[in-house]
Amino acid sequence: MASAMYNRKYYAVPHVVDASSIYYNKVLFEKAGLDPNKPPTTLKDMATAAAKISALGGGVDGLYFPGNCGGCLAFTLFPSIWASGQKVLNLQGTASYLGTTKAKAVFNVYAKMWKDGTMAVGSKNEAGATQNAVFESGKAGFALLGSKALGTIKESDKLKIGLVALSGPDGGTSTFVGGDTIGISATSKNADAAWNFLQWTLEDKQQIDIYAAKNFMTSRRDLAENKFALADPRMVLLNKLLVTGQSPYSARFFQTFNDANGPWILFVREAIFGSGVSKTLLAKLDSSLAG
Numbered sequence: 001m002a003s004a005m006y007n008r009k010y011y012a013v014p015h016v017v018d019a020s021s022i023y024y025n026k027v028l029f030e031k032a033g034l035d036p037n038k039p040p041t042t043l044k045d046m047a048t049a050a051a052k053i054s055a056l057g058g059g060v061d062g063l064y065f066p067g068n069c070g071g072c073l074a075f076t077l078f079p080s081i082w083a084s085g086q087k088v089l090n091l092q093g094t095a096s097y098l099g100t101t102k103a104k105a106v107f108n109v110y111a112k113m114w115k116d117g118t119m120a121v122g123s124k125n126e127a128g129a130t131q132n133a134v135f136e137s138g139k140a141g142f143a144l145l146g147s148k149a150l151g152t153i154k155e156s157d158k159l160k161i162g163l164v165a166l167s168g169p170d171g172g173t174s175t176f177v178g179g180d181t182i183g184i185s186a187t188s189k190n191a192d193a194a195w196n197f198l199q200w201t202l203e204d205k206q207q208i209d210i211y212a213a214k215n216f217m218t219s220r221r222d223l224a225e226n227k228f229a230l231a232d233p234r235m236v237l238l239n240k241l242l243v244t245g246q247s248p249y250s251a252r253f254f255q256t257f258n259d260a261n262g263p264w265i266l267f268v269r270e271a272i273f274g275s276g277v278s279k280t281l282l283a284k285l286d287s288s289l290a291g
Contacts, residue, residue, distance in 0.1 A: 003247055004181045012183030013198060014219040018146040019175045019238050019245060020075045022046065022167075023153075026160040028053050028060060028141045039164035042171045043080055043109045046142060047118065053141030054118045061120035063113055064140035067273065069128035070265035071258040074248075075176045076144035076166065077268070080106045082246055083165075083172030093250025094290050098267070099282045105169045107271040114273055124273055127260070135159070146178065147238045151215035163234040165241055175238075175245035217242075256288040263288045 004012035026036035032052040040046040050062025066072035078088050086102035089095070097103060113119040120140060135143040138158025144166070155161055165173035182201075184194045200206060207218045212228040217238060224242070229235040250256065257264040263285040271277045 003249065004183065012181035013202065014179065015182035015201065016148070016179040017177070017217040017219055017242070018148050018179040019177055019217065019241055020079055020144065020146050020166060021175060021238060021241065022164045023135060023143045023145050023149065024162045024164065025135070025138060025141055026162045027138065027158055028056065029162070031056055032141070036160070036162060039162055041164070042167050043106065043169045046167075047109055047113050050113060050141050051116065051118045059139055061140050062118040063123070063142045064120045064126070064131060064134045065110065065123035065144065066126045066128050066131050067123045067269065068125050068265070070260065070262055070268075072128045072131070073268050074257045074264065075146065075178055077106060078248065079166040079174040079176050079245070080168050082174035084168035084170070085172065089248050089250055089289070093248065093253065095286050096282070096289060098285065099277060099279070102168070104277050107268070107277060109169050110272045111276070147217050150234060161234070163237055165237065173241065173244070175241040177242055177245040177247045250289055252289055252291055256285060
């Protein structure tokens with residue numbers, strides 16, 4: 001709700017809630033001699049487990065990573081920085097803390113996975129469109145995805161999905177509280193009908209029978225502990241993460257982090273696939289935020 005507030009007034013309501021976490025394949029865990037009921041609780045431990053899965057060979061990779069998707073990378077890397085006790089942006093959203101020691105430590109974990117071959121080769125150019133399909137194929141031990149994927153990825157004899165919170169290199173947990181908000185434009189010619197639709201989407205029946213029944217998170221927090229969510233430990237985890245998750249704010253978030261040619265994607269790709277954190281690229285990123 002806070003993201004839709006301006007001058008203490010709300011201009012939209014939550015429509016789809018999406019929380020980031022680590023997905024892992026329990027089938028590959030067992031094949032690699034790992035306990036499928038004890039997923040890694042630190043980013044470093046995830047890298048160790050991914051290396052064991054990668055060692056299985058046969059086209060199996062430890063991690064499939066959206067390495068060319070700025071929005072995806074903000075959605076899944078920011079939580080590890082938060083989990084380390086480090087802010088990503090200042091309160092005004094006009095400057096970043098992406099050059100700090102704790103932020104670099106997160107990038108370094110993934111850089112090492114890339115260099116040692118634990119991360120799939122296709123990760124470098126993955127723009128987000130096919131990352132779910134790769135994980136669904138059963139060829140990746142880990143994937144960093146949103147909660148919506150739980151309602152769309154189908155399990156099979158090659159894939160049994162486990163979830164664990166995104167963590168920092170040495171522990172902690174967090175999530176990026178994302179998704180979509182929906183509102184009515186000031187120039188709408190059908191404001192009454194639009195208002196009725198918004199009310200309908202937020203009613204108990206639709207929230208439970210359409211969202212929750214299909215493994216999607218409810219838009220309303222008061223309905224989070226519904227019968228469908230409580231029956232699935234993965235949904236219980238996601239709902240708990242929402243309580244401590246964050247939604248970063250910046251008036252220039254899209255052009256800085258989501259733009260396919262924006263400064264964030266250039267910065268983070270260099271940090272993970274290149275020579276490390278670049279002061280020059282970081283300066284361009286901060287310049288974009290500052291406007």
